[in-house]
Amino acid sequence: MEKLEELFDHIASRVNVNLKPMGIDVRSILQNSIPRERHILYYAFYALTEDHPISFKFKNSNLAGTYFLGKTLVDSSVLYKSNVRGDELKRKGDVVEFNGVKTKLFYDEVIRIINSYLVKTLVHNNSKNPETPEVFRILNSAAMHYSNIHGTTLEGVYLGAFATADLSIMHNCVIGDFAYVQAGDLSRLTVEPGRVWIKSGDLFEFNYIYPEGVIEQYVKLDENGHLTGKFVDYVDEFKEDFVPIYSTARPETDFKVPDTAYVSPYAVLKGRCVVGENALIVQRAHVEDSIIGKGSNAQENCYIKNSVYEGNDVTAHGGKVIWATVGENVFVGFNSFVHGSQDCPITIGRDSIVMPHTIIDPQECIIIPDNSAVWGYVTKQADLETQCMDLDKMAALTDLTLGNATFKGDGKAFVDAFRHRVDHIREENGAYFDGSDNTRGHAQKTRDAAFNILQPFQSGPDAGMYPTMTIGD
């Protein structure tokens, strides 16, 4: 495994060159977080469909358990059980607009991951980086367990466990465990664990900081990359359900799914589930004893159990929803943990937004009214007084301090941006499909995917390395 060891050294040095000035040394985490033999054990796979132009290049890398869809280059990187989903990559000839300036793409956009280490990380594109719209870049970066990289250029970045970098541009940044950032250019910043930060230029800024001592109960990543806490305990319970799927060359599901919906063969549907028209359940989502209503979706690393989605509901990457009734048009943000129980179920009213990185973990029933935004740490109904607000009321705000949250700026712009985005997600996912070509989304386009399986060398100095590969013209 000499080459794999060299590769780890190489990545550590590239990340550290960028992050030493920020007080970060990733070497020990990279050395220890995943036992080396696991990098040989799992296989990578890429999806082939007629709707996504293909071009894959893999070079000097380990790709254990990683999923690829859409044009991607991986060079000198270790990707462990990650998801790289390029189904919203822009195409040659597309015109994009950034801050009122229009520019046209000269090539199909490509995801390029170089000198980086991603663990169980979700990479989804739809980048808002105006600098190089043809390239979605992850360079010299380390992203830890269950982090999300969503539409974000990363150069010299450390993302902690369950952290989310969303629609931003990041050069030399450190994002703490379970922090969420969607804040434009974040260069040379350190964001503390559990901060939820949403900022759009001078237009608005939302901030929430988790109370002291809370984050550690849910996520704790030590200096050797060992992950503990309630999130990983929850997720680990369902690990075994994925084993049969991942050991089958062409997994098949027995569940009846409407022709307009898509359940990835690499998702788990367990117990009694109903999947509605236009619904989308992607790879590594886990749905048990639940109803996924028409036009709803479950993204990568979502866990939905004993819940009802009434329709057009979006669960962003990593969202967990247990014992909940979710009204129509609800958005559950990235890595949110909405954990009801049989005795204490959770109701989320229609049109509501569960902000990214929200934890609702109560000992009593929780009812979130229709048309609300909810955020932060909620353990009882009374917490909603400081962590929930009517969206119309929020739209009228210009300034707010409420519990651990602050808001400044144009409330209407903030609410509209959320609503617009959630609607865009539904549209992209095919929630509004009516049989016509221009309403087709991921649910319809991914249906006929074939999955190609890649494995590394099993022995000798190359053990753990994947062969250099170019797929597509």
Added chain:
Amino acid sequence: MEKLEELFDHIASRVNVNLKPMGIDVRSILQNSIPRERHILYYAFYALTEDHPISFKFKNSNLAGTYFLGKTLVDSSVLYKSNVRGDELKRKGDVVEFNGVKTKLFYDEVIRIINSYLVKTLVHNNSKNPETPEVFRILNSAAMHYSNIHGTTLEGVYLGAFATADLSIMHNCVIGDFAYVQAGDLSRLTVEPGRVWIKSGDLFEFNYIYPEGVIEQYVKLDENGHLTGKFVDYVDEFKEDFVPIYSTARPETDFKVPDTAYVSPYAVLKGRCVVGENALIVQRAHVEDSIIGKGSNAQENCYIKNSVYEGNDVTAHGGKVIWATVGENVFVGFNSFVHGSQDCPITIGRDSIVMPHTIIDPQECIIIPDNSAVWGYVTKQADLETQCMDLDKMAALTDLTLGNATFKGDGKAFVDAFRHRVDHIREENGAYFDGSDNTRGHAQKTRDAAFNILQPFQSGPDAGMYPTMTIGD
């Protein structure tokens, strides 16, 4: 599936351009022999080991169910459930000798399959073509079910079902069903079904022709490519045994196999089997209730059932051995059908050679003495009078007509060539492995192979086509 249809048209036209003058039109066979949907159903896989340099290029092709090991290019071809095994490809710098002239390879040898159609065909290299030692070429050719291409350049060739082209050079040839040729340059020849023809320049020539009406009972391929007869009936019985293996991403076997032996995860071991040291059982071999003694092997498409191999026995590609006791150092040639039964078992004495394409299908016990050659169609012990000979006696021959067989030339050279070759096969397979590096063979080198799985597009005009792919530097 428009592109796949175009591809079939293209291959048919290229083969026909070469073979029309020989009275052959393959269009209808290519159109009908395999239902189109099967070309989408199965996946191709290539083996990755540290001992074989890799370089795979697949372009404008369908590769359903095909296995690859070693440097290979496939362009504008349809390969259906074939085996392309390049584990004896020569390397850059190797010096080869043809007719006393030495030449050095400037590149690693590569198998190139272009404009061709192979159905369940075994391609194994170790080519003896002096023209281009860097290229093992299969061009503008159609090879039908269970044919073998072994060390043979093919340009504009039609190989019938269960036919074998062995260590030859072939331009514009037609080889009938179940014919075996090992005869140097065969350009512009038509070889009738069931002829066994072994010729080495002016040194020796062996010929055997099956009695009229026999071949049709065992192999019959109609003008629509539909295959019937006892061979395919026998093989089809065991089809289902391969299904679980081929639907698993990383098949595992429960059988205990010595560290020095290798059983491919894509082989079937069923019932009570014992596998000895240094034994080799490759992909698509089927072994049931049998003992495979030390240093013995079962090649692609071999079926061994209720039999005992005492040691260092070789079963060439497609050999079938049922209810037989096989003494040490026996060679069972390509596609031979040695079909005993519980009441009528077959005994093959040590050091014997079952010539390629022999059928032993008796209603009584058959005993082949030690150190014999046996050939042709044997249904009773008395047949051995005309179809079996002591190898030492054979070595003393210069001329012979015996039953349907004729021999002319240097008997010693003929016997020595066989013995030398069988010994070479054992050596290459690792039968003589003693722990030292220079005795390692396929059994030792293929142990740690990883298998990478390729699938075609599932829908749209590209359905059935595999993406263009380059694997390796």
